Amino acid sequence: MKNHRILFNLALLLTSGLIFLSGCGDPSGSSGGSAGLLADNAASQVYVPPGEYDEFYGFFSGGFSGQLSVYGLPSGRLFKVIPVFSLDGEKGYGFNEETKPLLNTSHGFVPWDDAHHPELSQTGGTTDGRWIFINGNNTPRVARIDLTTFETAEIIEIPNSGGNHSSPFTTENSEYVVAGTRFGVPYPQKDVAINSYAENFRAMQTFISVDPENGEMDIAFQVLLPAFDFDLSHSGKGKSHGWTFFTSYNTENKHSLLEVAASQNDKDFIAAINWKKAEEYIKEGKFHEVPANYAHNVYNEKTHTATSTMKDKVKVLIPSECPGLVYFLPTPKSPHGVDVDPSGEYIVGNGKLSADLTVHSFSKMLKAIENKAFDAEIEGIPVLKFEEVVAGVVKEPGLGPLHTEFDGKGNAYTTFFISSEIVKWKLGTWEVVDRVPCYYSVGHLMIPGGDSKTPEGKYMVALNKITKDRYLPTGPEVCHSAQLYDISGEKMKLLLDFPTIGEPHYAQGIPADRIQSKSKKFYPIEENEHPYRAMGEKDARVERSGNIVHVYMTTIRSHFAPDNIEGIKVGDKVYFHVTNLEQDYDVPHGFAVMGANNAELLVMPGQTETFLWEPKKEGVFPFYCTDFCSALHQEMQGYIRVSNQNSNIALKWGLGEDETIQ
Amino acid sequence: MKNLPRLLMVVAALGLLSLFIFPMWRITLLAPQYPDGVTMYIYINKLGGESSGTLQNVNILNHYVGMKKIDPDAIPELSYFPYIVIGLVVLGLGAAWSNNPRLFLAWGVLMVLVSMVGLYDFYLWEYDYGHNLSDTAPIKIEGQSYQPPLIGSAKILNFIAVSMPHTSGWLAGICILLSFVAAWVSFKKKKNESTEKYKLDTVPNLVD
Known part of the structure; x- marks a missing residue:
């Protein structure tokens, strides 16, 4: 093993020597070219020798494949594709009698979905390796996967929702995972003219409680908001524990040609929902119990069979009746991701059509609420004054910011879809430190624990939407990809580039030892x-x-x-x-x-x-x-x-x- | 320290009860597909393994070459050996009560004999499993037997079989040693006492 390393290093030395001699080397070690990779010894950083284990598990959503794939990091080796929302003939999932009930909904058997955001359960703000949740976008659902069996254990349908995108982000102790609706839908669902949008359509944000013992989900309550398109969310942590933030676009309330119509306002909103306050209102009985029809499907590990139960009610809170429940933070422009730093103080609004990156301050937000620094009120929801809540702005960092994660060392990393790059910047000073290209059009990024209180600031993965010329061609449809970077130093360094299953929309990473020893070997x-x-x-x-x-x-x-x-x-x-x-x-x-x-x-x-x-x-x-x-x-x-x-x-x-x- | 030999003898006799708690022997099969090995434990009254499925897994492996199914119910020793052990414990305690070093020694020797008979019996079972093969075995290799070693390791086809005493086997060995130590200490003491007595009888005059 040691000898192999030495031989390998020798081979690398020789190769880089040859490249240098031939005069086409790249001594600066820029992260794109293969010469740079060799000179930096990137290969050995991702090399996990046969029979040895990766340091991290990576859970990559399959996007429109509806599944969740499990990779090892840093090697990028694929271990398993867990069927969640889509049929899987390989495992009989959704075909055998036992798993069919998992895919039951109020629309009947729905054998496919678009699975975007895996989210690990947390204890005290740190990923605990018990469960991983993932949303189904198309027919709104949230699934829970058990990480002792790596099988789908539960799927709950979300009523009063359309396009369950801002989901299923967790609170600090997985008290809740949330489900926001990207598409406004008539509330209650009914046959109305589409152009009665502003009048009849609403956007419901759902809080799903998670049983701390067995992980079982239940819809605790929903919060009725105007029919903006609620895009992404993250819950507060530390000082901001108790709040959940949802980004929105289409505050214009439009229903056609949205690419233009929903891109007119200079600022849209981040909705801050105080879920601890919501719990108080629920306790006081200030909710409306409204009829609903949604499926709750649970797999029993003893009977090896899932059962589907239809539920018929849900508790709804209306902000105009519940002061202090929801506030709007104006944020330029059509913000996509909303990401809370490990301390819980900074709320990054990734304004995808904005030239700058806006960061709000949680403590300023509290002060603004206290001082009633409001600009307006929409359906009983106060709109806070922008300058009273903003902490800072990262000036012209790139084009099309989508998502930000953190390394726990005071740095933030933001993806830029249009300029196809990741930019590293400093929290507090807002200065740009480094930038690396992505191949191509990066969406989400993932640092293990990077959206929790305790990030592992060693590796970062870029999840790319298109690959064009990066791999051998496979006809018109080519793979999506992930790229692994070393972020342990001041400069980010590209290590590895690997194709993925479906669309690797978002991913979660966790040190292997939090899961490895709990993995079941067989069923007694x-x-x-x-x-x-x-x-x-x-x-x-x-x-x-x-x-x-x-x-x-x-x-x-x-x-x-x-x-x-x-x-x-x-x-x-x-x-x-x-x-x-x-x-x-x-x-x-x-x-x-x-x-x-x-x-x-x-x-x-x-x-x-x-x-x-x-x-x-x-x-x-x-x-x-x-x-x-x-x-x-x-x-x-x-x-x-x-x-x-x-x-x-x-x-x-x-x-x-x-x-x-x- | 007057009661040391007796105490040792009590410990030796009661120590045998460990045979009911811990396995006395283990057989591990190692092969590339079994990186952790398949480990079977032999207790005085049952067969066990690393997991609840071990015996079944061993039988599945064995059936390819036509070995008999290992069925604990078909091994009568597992039902009557416990009584022999209890008998030995009683005898050991009796020897301790008598405080007679000759009985200590006799118990130790009896233990050695019983252990040898037990090992021979174990060998016969191993021989039977390893040689008594089904005519309809899927895999037949002329002249090949599948008998695991009594102690130590041996290569059997793709497996390495390792057979070694385990916790209570070692403890039983220590019990035998203890009975010999008890006998030896007791004999020595008796001898000293008799010399002492002789001295006391004959020497006082000189002291005066």
Whole structure:
């Protein structure tokens, strides 16, 4: 290992020497070119030797893929794609009977969504590695992923919302994750003329409580705001704990050709919601309980099955009835991200159409509220005087600022979409320290813990929207990318550039040790409470009632029990309930039947999963294990005989020629 | 310190009870796909493993080459060995009560004999599992046996099998040693006492 390092360094030395001799070297070590990378030894900084572990987990949203992918940092190696809002044939997610309820909504089964912002749960303002939340934009939902299993554990639908974008940012102890609406929608939802927008449309901000024990989500309350487009959010921390900030654009209240119509006001607003005050108003009963219809879907790890419950009410707070609940902070211009620094004092409004970057002060905001330094009032919400709340302005840092994260050492890093770069600047003095190019058009950026109280200021990831010429071409559709920078020094340094799954819209990073040791290896079979489990081969059987057939099947290296089934008829609904009896790490079994109209099953050790098969023609059809499980994996196969609807072939099942299942 | 040998003997006898708490032997199978190994523990009254699934995992590995399924219910020793151990504890306590070094020694020797019989029995089981192979085994290798070593390590196909005494096995060994130490200290004491007595009987005149 040590020898390898030495050899590797020697090779690097030789290479950079050659480049120097050939006269095309770049001794300044600029971060773009490959010569610069070699001279800076970037390769060794991201090199994690085979068999060794990465320092950080990175959770990258898949954007329009609807999923969440798990990478190692600094290597950029992909470990897993966790299916969340979209069907995943590979894992049977959304295809098997157990996970279908997770995708239930008030619109029925919705098998896709646009997943933007992963957000790790926090304790005391620090990521704790228990859960990660992610929003579904299109059909407003928030999902919770359990980080002991890396599986989707819960999805809650958000009523009175359209375009759940400013979500699911957490409070300091994950008391709440929030869900703001990007699109105003009629409140209550009804059939009205679109041009009655200002009159009929509203924008509801939702606070979802998180049970500190099991993480279960519940819609605690909603706050009714004017129909601006609420774009992003972040909750306060430290001194500003108790507040959540939402950016808005379209304060013009327009509903068509927004690219022009919603870009007219010099300043839009950051809405500051005092959620501790909201809790008081709820306690005092100052809420309206309004009818709603939304799904709450929870996966049970013991029954290995999700259930979907429809809920019918939600508590709504109206700011004009609740003084002190909401304030507007004027912010130039169409601010996108709103980011709170680790101390909780500075609130950065990334005005995407503004030439400057505006930073508000939380303490000035409190003083302005105290002094009633208001410019106006909109639907009972005071608009604070801009000059009374602004802390400073970063002058002409770049074009199109979108998002800011922090390194915990007094620096802020802001992405600029239009000028395709990240700019490092100092909190308090507002001076620009450094800038690096991104390839290309960076959206979010991520520093592990960079939006928490305790950032790990070692690496930074840029999440790029387009790649153009960066990789080998793959036809008209090319990958999006992530770029890893070293931010441990004064200057940012590009280390690595890697393609991602879907759109890596936003990401979260966390030191590996906060998750690694808690990761489950298998499900104890004795805890399996699936109603159709088979606890051993002695339980394997086939039962018929009418045209419904239940096959209680088990898997263990390297056979199914039963593996020969007869007496199935055309038109039957055959449920294969497959229990994986294995109790070893990394021994899933797959299950696939010819002609199935859904997908495979991929059953983890100790788990039961169910698969519906509806045979349409007579014959004998094979099934087999799809996950290469053992030396005799190819032998892990079986047959199911399908007879005519009127046949009187008896139901029969077995395993092995001489043996019958006892 | 007068009661030291007796005390040692009590500790030795009661120490055997550790056989009911800790495993006495472990067998670990190592292979590239099993970086942490598959470790099976043998207790006086049961078989166990690193996890609840260990025995099943060992059986799954063994079935490829046609080895018999290891079924604790099919090993009668696991049900009657505990009684032998309890008997030994009682005998040890009896020896301590008698305070007779000859009985201390006898108990130690009995322990050695029982341990040897136990090890031989263990060897026979290992031999049986390693040689008594199914005719329908998926993998058959002419002349290959799969018997793990009694003590130490051996390469069996792609696995390295390591077999070693574990906590209560070592403790039982210490108990045997303790009984010998108890006997030795007690014998020495008795000898000193008799010399002393002799001195007291014969020397007083000189002192006067």
